[in-house]
Amino acid sequence: MNPITGHCKCGETAYKVNGPTLQVVSCHCGLCRSLTGAAFSTYVVVKESQLTVTGDPGSLTAYQVTDRTRRYFCRTCGTPLFNANPETYKGLRMLYLGTVRGHEQLEPAMNIFCESKLPWTMRHEPGQNFQRAPGEGR
Ligand SMILES: [Zn+2]
Ligand SMILES: [Zn+2]
Structure with a gap:
């Protein structure tokens, strides 16, 4: 299987996953809605240990959404790349589906x-x- 790769709109931040997709999930909570401005969010769940940020390291920044959740996004274009919730979803990263290259094949x-x-x-x-x-x- 080819590694999963993805990037933000402007291309300054990118990532690579050396491992399988664990789950594809659509979340309909109000928090995800306000974070993205979209009706719901679809995430590709991968292992944190298998995710490597490959773009310009200065471009990826994070926003502490709640005391548990951090949202990582591109400082330049604002594209959300992934979320982390080390308490509830330890060791996992939730990639935003729209940033994954070739995401057409991924279905929640x-x-x-x-x-x-x-x-x-x-x-x-x-x-x-x-x-x-x-x-x-x-
Ligand atoms: Zn960007
Ligand atoms: Zn949610």
Whole structure:
């Protein structure tokens, strides 16, 4: 399998993943909505230890979203690259699907935080749907 690579809009920040995709998840929580301005966010979950930032190291910056969540984005163009939540999702990084090259083949296998999803989203029936997250009830 070819390594997953991705980059921001301007190309100053980029990454490479030397390992498999663990999960592809669409999150419908209000936090993700306000972070991206989009109706929901789709993440490609990978291991932190297998993620290498390959662009200009000065371009990647982070915003502390909550006491648990950090969002990494390009200082120049503002594209979000990935999120980290070391407490809840230890050792993982959530790549923003739209930054992954060749993301057309990646399809979310689950939807989380469906309790707060916008009613017009997901009119088609995707894989698994969770009211919050796996293990927190459907
Ligand atoms: Zn950029
Ligand atoms: Zn979310």
